[in-house]
Amino acid sequence: MSRPQVVIASRELFPFGGGGIGTYIAQTARVLAPLADVTMLTASWYRDKYAELSALGDPRVDYDGARVEFVDVPEPHEYGTFYSHMHLYSHRLVERLRALFPDGGPDLIEFPDYLGEGFVATQARRGGDPFFAGTTIAVRLHTSAEMCEVLNGYLDRDFERRISRDLERRTLRDADVLLHAGGDILASYRRFYGDDLAPGVLVRHPLDDDPTTEQATAPATNEDGPLRMIYLGRCERRKGVQDLFAALLAFTADWRLTVLGRDTDTAPLGRSMRRTLELQAAGDHRITFLDDIPRADVRATMAAHDLVVLPSRWECWPYVALEAMQAGVPVLAPRVGGFAELIQPSAAPGWLTPRPGAEALMAALGPFVAEPARVRSARDPHALRNHVAALTDPDAIRRGYASLLKPADTTQKQVVTTPADPVPLVTVVIPYYGLHAFLEEAVASVVAQTYPRVEVIVVNDGSFGPADVALAEVATRYPVRVISQANGGLSAARNFGITQARGRYVLPLDADNVLEPTFIARCVALLEAREDIHFVTSWNRFIDPDGVPYPAPNEGYRPIGNWSAIVHERNVAGDGTAVLRRRLFEQHHYLEDLTAFEDWALYRELHDAGRFGHVIPEMLWRYRIRPTSMLQAVGVPQEERLQAEVDALIREQEVTWVSTNG
Missing domain, CATH: 3.40.50.2000 (Glycogen Phosphorylase B;)
Incomplete structure (x- = not known):
């Protein structure tokens, strides 16, 4: 096996x-x-x-x-x-x-x-x-x-x-x-x-056993001299190092602090934290800044101190705390994150402050600064190492991972690729205006779907030129229904087609785009499995008017979904080619006053209503880029204007304008 x-x-x-x-x-x-x-x-x-x-x-x-x-x-x-x-x-x-x-x-x-x-x-x-x-x-x-x-x-x-x-x-x-x-x-x-x-x-973290690092042993306790503390970690705001300086510099008694860690730009206004700390210390002889030292020397450096102080505002499960205790040095830290369990005074020497910040550090460190013997007498390297060994037991970690390797209940995260019976009908709505050269390819891509139940409605948006005989020709060769309306634009054609749809799901498809064979099946499977998903789309591949794919790196559109609030400023939700629950259109519709970005406006509406979709990160349909398309001719050049129109139209719909006075 x-x-x-x-x-x-x-x-x-x-x-x-x-x-x-x-x-x-x-x-x-x-x-x-x-x-x-x-x-x-x-x-x-x-x-x-x-x-x-x-x-x-x-x-x-x-x-x-x-x-x-x-x-x-x-x-x-x-x-x-x-x-x-x-x-x-x-x-x-x-x-x-x-x-x-x-x-x-x-x-x-x-x-x-x-x-x-x-x-x-x-x-x-x-x-x-x-x-x-x-x-x-x-x-x-x-x-x-x-x-x-x-x-x-x-x-x-x-x-x-x-x-x-x-x-x-x-x-x-x-x-x-x-x-x-x-x-x-x-x-x-x-x-x-x-x-x-x-x-x-x-599942715990294993402890680093870097083969170049020798096990440090705690030095003999020195009962004389001021309390020796060490801070290890980046000089960073979230690590609480400024709080530590504020606490210690308030004490007039003698103490020693070693600071070992790289600089960051997390001081106010993005300034150097190291430089800020140096100014805060004002040359205080009790503070020593160390530059980087070899990793093999870190534990020995810790062991030369009485106490490791890790004053982080929040911390996950820091290796430095485990390494300090393995080196036989007790740790003082706030009761946050992983520290709440890493430091267990009942099992091994160590201290937790009730919260982060300078005030809590002053309260905890004050007695130790005044009487360093309190820390030194409590130091118990054997108990600390036993505590670390229990927290990092490799067998327990392997058991945790072994449980993850068993067959998992994936009903909430993974969906089957075949929808449940009865197979729901999907209505594909294809607005048409003068795209006779591409219509048959679009319709053929729908008919070729692996999904078994599809109806196709072509909405003729007032296009009645000689070349539009292609509508009748397509209708004779494929199982499609052609309906007509006076020219009202893409949004109006989509909305009209959706009112005629019989399917549980609807798929708006522009007449010059092409579906890959599994697009509908993949989308419907997800919608049938997850009631909390309201529409499904995918990445697409850009093609030119002749169907030739665009080269990398701009070979397609890769949305992430309308769950992101960024959908209010950029269309990260997806194109109109998506399978949507038809019941959505009982409350929502494509805004007919827009000449472009109508799909973006709809996805924004759905976001604000808490109705989110999913994007399949595969190129499951092809988007044809034509120099004369509405998006290229109007949408791209007028993007800022159109975005402002979307903002206004959505806001207009949110307000009750009719008088409510009796």
Whole structure:
């Protein structure tokens, strides 16, 4: 019997880059080696260095049999129609998975939450992609980029950063499970993001056993001299280092603080935090700043101090706390996140402040600064190491992962590709005005669908020229119904066609576009399985008037869905080619005053009504770009004007204008 296949994806990997996440990935791969065949999927930044270290036999890249594969990191000129660097990277990651596992996805894929690396994979899995049919998608909670920005006091309004925050949020919702290490981590995420997240599963972090790091032993206790404290971590607002300085500098008694960590620009107005701390310290001899030291020396450096102080405003499950305790040094930290369980005074020496901030730190550190013996006498390296061993037990971690490798209940995340009986009727509404050259190809693509129950309505929007005899010719060759109206525009034609529809679902299709054979089946399967999804669309492929595909990187449109609030400023929801529940049109319709962007306006309305759709991240239909199309001739040149018209028309509909006075 073949062994389970596990993929751990992360752009960070020790020893090449990143902090705790990179370390976690490397050690998790080693711990899982007896359980499964492990593949680490990381960024191509490290490809050459990995080859170099492997050739040298460097033990740091010996992952106990786990293989390392790489995803090409996008350059800005390659973004094309992707919304952000991470949107494209997450797509490339899925394509790399398909290449590595040609017979179907692995049993388990684990993504970090940071930057939404697993967005396209979860979007595809939720959309019924057969590749992921047997795959459990897990997202490990490390601290999202959005949480970091909030805790660092600056929510960047840049479009790409906002999109990345949305990708993170959606990935946390659409994953099969969220992995957390304990404490208050999962509860914190639910307080931050709301309860609409994937279910949580507790699986601890293994402890880094970097082969170049020797086990440090606690030095002999020095009963003399001031309290020796060390802060380890980036000089960053969210790490609470400013709070620590404010607390300690209020004491007139003697003490010593060592600060070891890289600088960041998280001080007010984006200034250097290191420089801000130096100004705050004003040359105080009690504070020593250390530059980077070799990783092998970190635990010994900690062991030379009485106390590790980690004053973070929130923290997930930091390795530095585990490493400090393994080095025999007690930790003081606020009762937040993972600290709530990592530090257990009943099991091993350590102290929790009731909350973050300078005031709580002053209250906790004051007695220790006054009487350092309180800390030194409590120091118990044996108890600390036993506590760490219990928290990082490899067998317990393997049991946690083994439970994820069992057949999962996927009814909420993965859908079948065949809808339930009775098979619902889908009405395809094709507005027509002068597109005789393309109409038959559009209709033929509908008739060729793998989905068995489709009716086709062609709405002639007042087009009665000689070439429009194509309507009659198509009607004689294909099972379509042609209806006519006075010329009213695309929105009016769609609305009229929908009023004549008999199907449970409707699909507006422009007369010059082309469906791939499985488009309707894939969309209906998802709609039948999930009542909370109100429409389904997909990525599309751009073609020219002759049907020739556009080249990369602008080869198609890749929306993410109308669940994103960014839909109010840009159409990230999708094109009009979508399968929608017909009952939506009892309350909504295409705005007939618009000459373009009518689909965007509808998706905005649906967003505001809490009716969200899903985007299948595959190119399941073709969008024909014609120089004379309404979008190219009017929509693109007049985009700003049209967006303002959409804003006004939606607002107009929200107001009751008729007098309500008796």
